[in-house]
Each structure stands twice: as C-alpha cells, then as structure tokens.
Amino acid sequence: MKFYNTLTRTKQEFVPVKEGVVSMYVCGPTVYNLIHIGNARPMIVFDTARRYMEYKGYKVNYVSNFTDVDDKIINKANEEGVSSEEISARYIKECRKDMAAMNVKPATVHPQATQEIDGMIHMIQKLIDKGYAYNVNGTVYFRTRKDEQYGKLSHKNLDDLRSGNRELKVTGEEQKEDPLDFVLWKPKKPGEPYWDSPWSQGRPGWHIECSVMSKRYLGETIDIHAGGEDLVFPHHENEIAQSECSNGVPFANYWLHNAFLNIDNRKMSKSLGNFKTVREISEHYDLQVLRFFMLSAHYRSPLNFSADIMDSAKNSLERIRTAVSTLSDRAANASVQELTAEEAAKLEEMKKFRAAFEEAMDDDLNTADALAAVFDLVRFANIEVTGDSSAAFAGKVKEEICSLCDILGLIAEVKEESLDETIEAKIAERQAARKARDFARADAIRSELLEMGIILEDTREGVKWKRA
Numbered sequence: 001m002k003f004y005n006t007l008t009r010t011k012q013e014f015v016p017v018k019e020g021v022v023s024m025y026v027c028g029p030t031v032y033n034l035i036h037i038g039n040a041r042p043m044i045v046f047d048t049a050r051r052y053m054e055y056k057g058y059k060v061n062y063v064s065n066f067t068d069v070d071d072k073i074i075n076k077a078n079e080e081g082v083s084s085e086e087i088s089a090r091y092i093k094e095c096r097k098d099m100a101a102m103n104v105k106p107a108t109v110h111p112q113a114t115q116e117i118d119g120m121i122h123m124i125q126k127l128i129d130k131g132y133a134y135n136v137n138g139t140v141y142f143r144t145r146k147d148e149q150y151g152k153l154s155h156k157n158l159d160d161l162r163s164g165n166r167e168l169k170v171t172g173e174e175q176k177e178d179p180l181d182f183v184l185w186k187p188k189k190p191g192e193p194y195w196d197s198p199w200s201q202g203r204p205g206w207h208i209e210c211s212v213m214s215k216r217y218l219g220e221t222i223d224i225h226a227g228g229e230d231l232v233f234p235h236h237e238n239e240i241a242q243s244e245c246s247n248g249v250p251f252a253n254y255w256l257h258n259a260f261l262n263i264d265n266r267k268m269s270k271s272l273g274n275f276k277t278v279r280e281i282s283e284h285y286d287l288q289v290l291r292f293f294m295l296s297a298h299y300r301s302p303l304n305f306s307a308d309i310m311d312s313a314k315n316s317l318e319r320i321r322t323a324v325s326t327l328s329d330r331a332a333n334a335s336v337q338e339l340t341a342e343e344a345a346k347l348e349e350m351k352k353f354r355a356a357f358e359e360a361m362d363d364d365l366n367t368a369d370a371l372a373a374v375f376d377l378v379r380f381a382n383i384e385v386t387g388d389s390s391a392a393f394a395g396k397v398k399e400e401i402c403s404l405c406d407i408l409g410l411i412a413e414v415k416e417e418s419l420d421e422t423i424e425a426k427i428a429e430r431q432a433a434r435k436a437r438d439f440a441r442a443d444a445i446r447s448e449l450l451e452m453g454i455i456l457e458d459t460r461e462g463v464k465w466k467r468a
C-alpha cells in the first residue's frame with residue numbers, strides 16, 4: 001500500500017512503526033457552526049483510508065480532535081450571549097450527528113482542546129527550557145530560527161516568507177523576534193475564557209493543541225497525520241516544529257492532505273460564505289450520495305460541487321443498489337439452491353474485480369478507480385446472474401458487491417425494514433405535530449412521505465400507509 005507523502009513529495013510504501021498497528025491523527029473542525037461539506041471531505045476520505053487499512057488487517061488507532069477554544073467560538077458566544085462551552089458543546093453534538101449520517105466511524109478518541117490544557121502548558125514549558133520558545137509580556141512564541149528543520153513540510157523558501165511578512169511588524173506583533181515566530185500561549189482579553197499558566201492567564205495557540213493531543217493519545221512518533229491541504233502551512237509545519245523540538249524524535253512518518261472541495265471553482269469556506277452545510281445537503285439527498293460524490297474523485301484532486309454532479313452520483317449509487325436488490329430477488333426466487341460447476345468457475349473469474357479494487361486503493365487510495373472496479377462487478381452481476389442462476393451464486397455475487405462497497409463506507413443494500421422504520425418514525429412525528437396543532441409541519445411530513453412514494457390514509461383505526 002502506497003501513500004503520497006507531502007513531507008517527501010513522493011508516493012511511498014506504507015510501513016507502520018509497529019507491525020499491524022496504525023496510529024493516525026486527523027485535524028478536526030473548529031466547532032462554532034454546523035460543518036460544511038468542505039469540512040466533510042477530510043472526514044470522508046480519511047475515514048475511508050481507515051476502513052481500508054482495517055480491511056487489510058491493521059488495527060487503526062484513529063484520533064481526531066475538536067478545536068473548542070478559538071476566536072470564532074468566542075465571537076459566536078458573544079453574539080448569542082451564551083458561554084463558549086455552550087457553543088462548542090452544541091456543535092460537537094451536531095457534528096457527531098452529521099458524521100454518523102455520512103457513515104463516518106467515530107474516532108477511537110475525539111479529544112477536545114479545552115480538556116488538554118495541562119499537557120499544552122507542559123510542552124510549552126519544555127520548549128522554553130530548551131530555548132525553542134520565549135515569553136514576552138505573557139505571550140509565548142516559538143522561535144522558528146532555532147529550528148533548523150523549519151519549513152521541511154511545506155517546502156517553503158523561508159527567506160521569501162520572512163521578507164513577505166515584514167508588515168507583521170506593524171500589526172501589533174512587534175514583540176516577536178522574527179516574523180515567522182508563532183504563538184504558543186496568549187494572554188486573555190476581557191470576557192475571554194482563560195486558564196492559569198506560568199506566563200499569564202490566557203489560552204493556548206491553535207497549533208500546540210494538535211501536537212499535545214497527538215502525543216497523549218498516540219505517542220511521540222505516529223504513522224499518519226492528515227488534514228486538508230490548507231493546513232500544510234502554517235498549521236502542520238508548526239506542529240512538526242513544536243513536537244520534534246520538544247520530543248526530539250520524528251513526529252509523523254506520513255503526511256496526507258486532501259485537496260479542496262470547490263464551488264464555482266473557489267474553495268468552499270465559511271469566510272467566503274459560499275458553503276453548504278452537510279445538514280442542508282441531507283434535506284435533498286441521502287448522505288450516502290454525498291459520500292459517493294466525495295469518493296468519485298481522487299482525494300488529492302480538487303473536486304467541484306454542483307447539483308448536476310450530485311445527481312449523477314445519486315444515479316450511480318442507485319445503479320449499485322438496484323443490482324443488489326435484483327440479486328436478492330434472484331436468490332430468494334431461485335429454483336436451484338446449490339452452486340453449479342459453471343457458476344463456481346464464474347466466481348473464480350469474479351475475483352479479478354476485488355483485485356482491481358485493491359490495486360486502486362493500494363495506489364494512494366484511488367477511490368475513483370476502486371469505484372470503477374465496483375461498476376465492472378455490477379456489470380458482471382447484471383450479465384451473469386439470471387433467472388436460471390442458483391440461489392448460492394446470486395447470493396455470493398451480491399455479497400461481493402456489498403463487501404467492496406462496505407470498505408468504502410457505502411451501503412449497497414438498503415434494508416426494507418429500515419425504510420419501514422423511517423416511515424413509522426415520520427408518521428409518529430406527524431401525529432405529534434397534529435396533536436400540537438402544527439398543521440403546516442404535519443402537511444410537510446405528508447408531502448415528504450409522498451416524495452418517498454408513500455401514501456398516508458387517516459382511518460378510524462389510526463394512520464395507515466401504502467406504497468404508491
């Protein structure tokens with residue numbers, strides 16, 4: 001299995017520090033709003049990386065943080081007149097819901113920055129003791145000139161950066177020894193959350209959070225550190241500087257970065273205001289469609305969002321699901337149960353699709369080609385499994401499609417029961433709305449169900465439903 005490593009700028013064979021075990025850290029969102037589908041891209045692609053490594057037999061320790069102390073959270077709290085904790089707790093809860101709906105597995109640990117302040121103070125003190133950091137009036141900075149390796153991840157020309165950053169001197173950061181020095185600890189401003197420290201009452205800088213949480217939950221040298229490509233500089237460069245200067249060993253062996261999700265060929269972001277939340281998308285599509293859309297491109301290629309591409313993702317996913325449902329029917333209605341010799345030979349031939357799938361995934365997680373292998377398998381199924389096939393053959397082919405989809409976190413078999421449960425839940429919600437005399441909501445639920453092909457009948461015995 002090969003990954004493209006931003007650190008070495010090459011595709012490299014993956015060799016974990018400890019045989020059979022993978023330690024992986026993925027920078028998570030700052031929680032001050034519902035996540036947008038740009039944030040969902042790293043969640044989906046690195047969850048897929050994790051699932052694939054688990055499939056290959058690795059035990060994956062997967063850590064992904066929530067940044068729950070930040071200017072944006074404080075601003076939002078002030079706007080609403082509530083505490084920062086209330087804002088971050090609310091959006092962590094919402095984020096977890098979105099992740100579950102996108103079939104992103106919960107991390108082994110989801111640490112929160114505010115719960116790890118002691119570790120951060122400890123690492124900052126160590127950096128000061130070793131001469132890598134300095135305190136000016138309660139603000140602690142990292143001394144980038146002291147770190148000879150600084151810049152190795154982003155491959156930036158530091159002299160250019162330094163001259164380009166001279167204007168910082170006039171933005172109130174004149175206390176810094178060097179324009180590239182960055183904040184490890186900053187003093188509180190009135191009304192901000194703060195913690196006691198040897199330097200000032202204040203809070204940690206963003207970069208130190210990840211260095212500390214990664215070390216605490218995964219150790220000093222980890223296998224994979226990942227995130228969006230906007231994090232390469234300065235966030236990840238700074239994480240490397242802090243961790244390696246304090247621990248004295250390499251921080252992460254493989255650095256993986258996803259390209260942006262764009263809209264109208266510009267990065268989707270909260271600051272540009274051109275974003276769509278995962279929640280909004282879920283009102284129009286099954287989030288499995290979003291997942292399919294994300295995986296239809298290689299994670300290092302930019303991906304443009306549009307309704308057309310989402311609709312085409314929806315059709316493609318439907319094609320897989322229709323094939324699976326046909327295979328179920330064929331298995332259930334087959335007149336022959338046992339595999340024939342000819343079918344056994346076909347199953348041997350079918351192995352080539354899994355081989356192609358693995359070859360694509362082994363090549364730096366080429367999910368686009370892996371999906372192409374799934375579609376080749378679907379085509380094989382549609383041709384080879386007929387009304388005369390045995391139940392065993394139809395069942396095995398169906399299992400193969402479901403199993404490859406499952407590695408990608410795609411659910412190929414939509415269980416009827418789960419559809420029934422959704423319908424029952426919607427009906428219960430409609431009854432509650434009617435009881436509360438919220439007839440607009442009750443009508444909206446009726447139309448939603450109608451769109452799903454479900455007709456409601458209000459009878460004396462209660463509400464009944466049937467398929468249109």
Ligand code: AMP
Pocket residue numbers: 027028029030037038039040041042227228229230231258259260261262267268269
């Ligand atoms: P943030 O909440 O901005 O710190 O972002 C959380 C994660 O989402 C980081 O890994 C970012 O790199 C990633 N991210 C944010 N916007 C996009 C985008 N438009 N496309 C891909 N990844 C993104």
Ligand code: ZN
Pocket residue numbers: 026027028210235
């Ligand atoms: Zn981080």
